[in-house]
Amino acid sequence: MDNTRGSGESLLFLTDAHLRRGIEAMFFAYRGFTADPDRILADHGYGRAHHRAVHFINRTPGTTVNNLLAILGVTKQSLNRVLRTLIEDGLVESRVGRRDKRERHLFLTDKGAALESELSEAQRARMRAAFRDAGPQAVAGFRAVLEAMMDPEQKHQFDAVQEVSE
Amino acid sequence: MDNTRGSGESLLFLTDAHLRRGIEAMFFAYRGFTADPDRILADHGYGRAHHRAVHFINRTPGTTVNNLLAILGVTKQSLNRVLRTLIEDGLVESRVGRRDKRERHLFLTDKGAALESELSEAQRARMRAAFRDAGPQAVAGFRAVLEAMMDPEQKHQFDAVQEVSE
DNA sequence: CATATTACGTCAGCCTTGTTGACATTCCAA
DNA sequence: TTGGAATGTCAACAAGGCTGACGTAATATG
Numbered sequence: 001m002d003n004t005r006g007s008g009e010s011l012l013f014l015t016d017a018h019l020r021r022g023i024e025a026m027f028f029a030y031r032g033f034t035a036d037p038d039r040i041l042a043d044h045g046y047g048r049a050h051h052r053a054v055h056f057i058n059r060t061p062g063t064t065v066n067n068l069l070a071i072l073g074v075t076k077q078s079l080n081r082v083l084r085t086l087i088e089d090g091l092v093e094s095r096v097g098r099r100d101k102r103e104r105h106l107f108l109t110d111k112g113a114a115l116e117s118e119l120s121e122a123q124r125a126r127m128r129a130a131f132r133d134a135g136p137q138a139v140a141g142f143r144a145v146l147e148a149m150m151d152p153e154q155k156h157q158f159d160a161v162q163e164v165s166e
Numbered sequence: 167m168d169n170t171r172g173s174g175e176s177l178l179f180l181t182d183a184h185l186r187r188g189i190e191a192m193f194f195a196y197r198g199f200t201a202d203p204d205r206i207l208a209d210h211g212y213g214r215a216h217h218r219a220v221h222f223i224n225r226t227p228g229t230t231v232n233n234l235l236a237i238l239g240v241t242k243q244s245l246n247r248v249l250r251t252l253i254e255d256g257l258v259e260s261r262v263g264r265r266d267k268r269e270r271h272l273f274l275t276d277k278g279a280a281l282e283s284e285l286s287e288a289q290r291a292r293m294r295a296a297f298r299d300a301g302p303q304a305v306a307g308f309r310a311v312l313e314a315m316m317d318p319e320q321k322h323q324f325d326a327v328q329e330v331s332e
Numbered sequence: 333c334a335t336a337t338t339a340c341g342t343c344a345g346c347c348t349t350g351t352t353g354a355c356a357t358t359c360c361a362a
Numbered sequence: 363t364t365g366g367a368a369t370g371t372c373a374a375c376a377a378g379g380c381t382g383a384c385g386t387a388a389t390a391t392g
Contacts, residue, residue, distance in 0.1 A: 010302070012302075013297060013302040013305050013306075014294055014297055014298060016290060017331060018297070018305070019290045019293045019294055019297065020286070020290070020331075021309070021328060022293050022297065022305070022308065022309065023199075023286075023289055023290070023293055024324060024327060024328070025308075025309055025312040025313060025324065026195075026196065026199050026312065027218075028312075028316050028320040028321070028323065028324045029192075029311075029312035029313070029315045029316050029320075030192065030196050031239065031316070031317070031320055032315045032316045032317045032320055033189075033192050033315060035317060047347090047348055047349070048348090048349085049348075049349060049350090052193075064368085064369095065368080065369065065370095066367095066368065066369085073197065074349085074350070074351095075350075075351065075352085076368090076369075076370080077350090077351080077352085077370095077371085077372095078349060078350055078351075080369085080370065080371075081348095081349080082348095082349085084370090084371095097368095100359080100360070100367095100368080101358075101359065101360090102357095102358060102359055102360075102367070102368040102369060103368065103369080104368090104369070104370095120186070120189075123189055124182060124185045124186070124189070126315060127185045127188050127189055127315070128180055128185055129314065130311050130312075130314035130315040131179060131180055131184070131185065131188065131311065131314075132180060133310075133314040134307065134310040134311045134314050135310075136176070136178075136179040137303070137307055138306070138307030138308075138310040138311050139179050139184070139188070139307065139311060140179075140304070140307060141300065141301075141303055141304030141305065141306060141307020141308050141310075141311075142188065142191075142304075142307050142308045142310075142311035142312070143187070143188065143191055144299075144300040144301075144304040144307075144308075145195075145296050145297065145300045145304050145305060145307075145308035146191040146192065146194075146195035146296075146308070147191060147195070148295065148296035148297075148299040148300050149195045149198045149199060149292060149293070149296040150194050150195050150197070150198045151197070151198045151201060154194045154195075154197050154198055155194070157194065158190060158191065158194045161190060162187060162190070165183060165186075213376095213377055213378070214377090214378085215377075215378060215379090230339085230340095231339075231340065231341095232338090232339065232340085240378085240379070240380090241379075241380065241381080242339090242340075242341080243341090243342080243343095243379090243380080243381085244378065244379055244380075246340080246341065246342075247377095247378075248378085250341090250342095263339095266338095266339085266388075266389070267387075267388060267389085268338065268339040268340065268387065268388050268389070269338095269339065269340085269388095270339080270340070270341095
C-alpha cells in the first residue's frame with residue numbers, strides 16, 4: 001500500500017528491469033523529441049547545433065558567448081562555427097559589450113526569432129500532446145526524474161535558465 | 167482539487183512555460199544520461215554508436231542486422247562501420263543464419279558482454295539514483311510521458327524490445 | 333527453371349559537429 | 363604597465379550521420 005517514500009517503502013521500482021526500461025524509454029523518446037525540429041532544420045540547411053544556439057539566445061537575450069558555452073557544454077570553436085553562420089545569415093546579432101568590450105552579447109533578429117518560433121512550436125506541440133496524454137501527475141514525475149538525472153553542473157545551468165522566466 | 171484527468175480538469179500544466187521547462191529538462195537530462203557511458207566508451211576508444219549496438223545485441227541476442235537497423239534508425243553503412251570494428255575487436259560475433267543464410271545473427275562475446283555490463287551498470291546507477299530520489303509515482307509519470315513522446319514507429323520498436331524480457 | 337527481390341557488405345564521397353592546439357587581438361584590472 | 367581574460371580564427375582531425383552505386387549470395391516468386 002505504502003509505495004510512496006516511507007520507512008516501509010517498496011523498492012520494486014528499482015529493479016534492473018525497471019531501470020533498463022527507463023533507459024530504453026529515454027533513448028527512444030529523445031529521438032521523438034528531436035524529430036520535428038530536425039526536419040525543420042534540414043529544410044533551412046541547419047543542424048541541431050544551430051537549434052540549441054538559437055533556443056538559448058532566445059531564452060536569455062543578450063547572453064555572452066562564454067555564457068552560452070557554459071550552457072551548451074561545447075568548445076568555443078564548435079560554437080563559433082555555428083554562431084558565425086547564424087550571424088552571416090542574419091539570424092543572430094552580435095553586439096560588443098558596453099561595459100566590457102571584449103564580450104559579445106547575442107540577440108536574435110526578427111528572422112532568427114521566426115526560426116526559433118517555428119522550431120519551438122513544433123517541439124512544444126509534441127510535448128503538449130505527450131503531457132496531455134500522460135496527465136499532470138505524470139508530468140510532475142517526469143520532471144522530477146529528469147532533474148534528478150542531471151549532473152550537478154547541468155542542474156545548475158538548468159536552474160539558472162529557469163530563473164530568467166520568473 | 168481535481169487536477170487528475172477528469173471533466174473538470176485544470177490544464178495549467180499545459181502552458182507554454184511548462185512545456186518549455188519540459189523541453190529544457192529533456193535537453194539537460196539527456197546529457198546526464200549519456201555522460202557516464204561516454205566516459206567509459208572514450209577509455210575503450212569507442213563512441214555512442216558502439217554503445218547502442220552493443221546494448222541492443224545484448225538485449226536481443228541473435229538479432230539480425232536488418233532488425234538492428236530498424237531499432238537504431240540509421241543506414242546500414244553507418245551501422246556496418248560500427249559493427250565491423252566490434253567484430254574485428256572480438257566484442258561481437260556474426261553467425262550466418264541457419265534457416266536463411268543471407269541473414270547474419272549477432273551475439274556478444276564474453277568480451278563484448280563485459281563492456282556492455284560496464285556501460286549498463288554505470289547508466290543504471292545514475293537511473294537508480296534518479297528513480298530513488300524521485301520515488302515510484304514519479305517514475306511511473308516519467309515513463310508515461312516518455313512513451314507518449316515517441317513516434318509511433320519508435321514506440322513500436324520500444325514495445326518490441328520490452329516484450330523480449332517477458 | 334528463370335528472374336526478381338532480399339540481406340548484407342563495401343567503396344567512395346560528403347556533411348555536421350565535436351575535438352586539440354596554436355596564435356592574434358582587445359581590453360579590464362591589479 | 364603588464365598579466366590574464368574574453369573572443370575570434372586557422373588548421374587538422376575524428377566520429378558518425380548521409381547518399382549513391384555496386385557485388386554477391388540466397389531466397390522467393392512467377
